[in-house]
Amino acid sequence: MRNLLLILTLTYFSYADSGNILGKTTQDVKPVDNQLYIQECASCHFGYQPGLLPQKSWKALMANLENHFGTDASLNQKDFDAINNYLTENSADKAKKYKRSNKIAKSTENITTPIISILEIPYIKKEHQGIPKKLIIQEDVKSLSNCISCHKTADKGYYGERHIIIPNFGKWED
Amino acid sequence: MKTIFYLLIVVNLSFGSVLDDYLSKLHKEVQSQNPTFEGFDFKRGEKIFTSVHKGKKGEMVSCVTCHNNDLKQNGKNTFTGKIIEPLSPKANQSRFTDIAKIEKWLKRNFNDVYVREGTALEKGDVITYIIGKE
Numbered sequence: 001m002r003n004l005l006l007i008l009t010l011t012y013f014s015y016a017d018s019g020n021i022l023g024k025t026t027q028d029v030k031p032v033d034n035q036l037y038i039q040e041c042a043s044c045h046f047g048y049q050p051g052l053l054p055q056k057s058w059k060a061l062m063a064n065l066e067n068h069f070g071t072d073a074s075l076n077q078k079d080f081d082a083i084n085n086y087l088t089e090n091s092a093d094k095a096k097k098y099k100r101s102n103k104i105a106k107s108t109e110n111i112t113t114p115i116i117s118i119l120e121i122p123y124i125k126k127e128h129q130g131i132p133k134k135l136i137i138q139e140d141v142k143s144l145s146n147c148i149s150c151h152k153t154a155d156k157g158y159y160g161e162r163h164i165i166i167p168n169f170g171k172w173e174d
Numbered sequence: 175m176k177t178i179f180y181l182l183i184v185v186n187l188s189f190g191s192v193l194d195d196y197l198s199k200l201h202k203e204v205q206s207q208n209p210t211f212e213g214f215d216f217k218r219g220e221k222i223f224t225s226v227h228k229g230k231k232g233e234m235v236s237c238v239t240c241h242n243n244d245l246k247q248n249g250k251n252t253f254t255g256k257i258i259e260p261l262s263p264k265a266n267q268s269r270f271t272d273i274a275k276i277e278k279w280l281k282r283n284f285n286d287v288y289v290r291e292g293t294a295l296e297k298g299d300v301i302t303y304i305i306g307k308e
Contacts, residue, residue: 045254070231071253072285076274142255149255 027157028100034086040079044071046147049157050090051101052118058087060114069117100159119144131172140167193263193270197301203294214295219303222296230286237287237300245307263305270305 029051032038038047050058062084065073075083088094092104107123108115115121119128128144136144147154150172153163164172197214205211222237229235231253240258242249246265249258260266270276280300284292292300 043256043258044251045256066285067230069253072230072282074278074282076278140255142253146255 025098027098028159029092029098029157030090030095030101031155031157034083036079037083037086040075040083041073044073045145047155048118048147050087051092051095051098052104052124053087053091053115053121054093054105054108055088055091056114057108057116058084058091061116062087098157117145131166135166135169138168192273193276193301193305196270196273196276197298200294200298200301204298211295214298214302216299216302216306219299219301220307222292222300223303227287228289230289235287237283245304261304262307264308270301276301 029049032042032047032049041047053061061068062080065075065080092101093109095101096105103123104121107121111122118124131144135141141149147159150164150166151159152165153159161173166172201211201213223241224236224238224243226234226236235252239252240249241261245262246260248260250256251258259268261269263269280297281291284290284296
C-alpha cells in the first residue's frame with residue numbers, strides 16, 4: 001500500500017512538473033517554447049507568452065515593429081514570418097485550455113480595435129488595480145510590463161497570487 | 175579534450191573573420207564615397223557611443239544608457255529593466271560573431287538613439303570603439 005502511494009505521489013509530481021495533470025493544464029498560460037522568439041523578442045524585455053494577447057492584437061503589434069512601444073524592433077522577413085506564425089497560432093483565443101489565456105480571450109472578444117499592450121487588456125488591468133504606484137515605478141520593477149519582477153514564476157507560465165513577491169514589499173494578497 | 179581545444183580555435187578564428195569581413199565591407203563602402211578615407215577611428219566611435227541625444231522615445235539617451243560605460247559589465251535596458259549581457263567581445267565571446275545580428279542591432283539601436291540609421295562610417299567607428307575599449 002505504501003509503495004502504491006509512493007508511486008502515485010511520484011507520478012503526480014512528474015506530471016505536475018510538465019504542467020499537465022490528467023490532461024488538464026496547470027499553467028495559467030502556455031510557457032514560451034520557441035527559440036527564435038526568445039532570441040529576437042526576449043532579448044529586450046520579458047518573454048511574454050503568446051497566450052497573453054488575442055490573435056488580432058499580435059497581428060496589429062507585429063504590423064508596426066519599427067515603432068514598437070517607442071523602440072525599433074524590426075525583423076528580417078524570414079524571422080518576421082516565423083515569429084508572426086508562432087504568436088498568432090498560440091494566441092490567447094487559440095489557447096483557451098489555459099486558465100488565464102481563456103480569461104484574456106473572453107475579456108477581449110467584444111473589443112474591435114485591437115489592444116496592443118497587454119496592460120490594456122481589461123482582465124489584466126483589473127487584476128493590477130490597487131497596487132501603489134511607488135511599488136511599480138521603483139527601480140527593481142520599473143513598470144507593470146516587467147511581469148517577472150513580481151510574478152516570480154511568470155516565465156514558467158504561472159501568474160497566480162502565491163507566486164507573487166513585490167520587491168521591497170513582499171507577498172501580495174488582494 | 176582535444177576536440178574541445180580544436181573547436182575553440184575554430185570559434186576563435188571564425189569570430190575574427192566575421193567581424194573583419196564586416197569591417198572591410200564597411201571600409202570599402204566609405205572609401206567609395208571618400209577616396210582619401212584612412213580608416214575607422216576609436217575616438218569618433220567613442221563620441222557616437224557616449225554622446226546623449228533625444229532618442230526615438232523622446233527621452234535623452236546614449237548607447238551608454240543601456241549598455242553601461244564599462245562594456246565588460248552587464249547593461250540594463252532602461253525602459254524594460256531587462257539585463258543586457260556585456261557588449262565587449264573581451265568579456266562576451268558571442269558578440270560580433272554573426273553579421274545578420276550585428277546589422278540588426280546597429281539598425282535598431284541607431285534608430286533608438288539617433289532616430290535614423292547609422293552611416294557606414296559611423297558603424298565602423300562605433301564598432302572600432304566597442305571592440306577596442308578596455
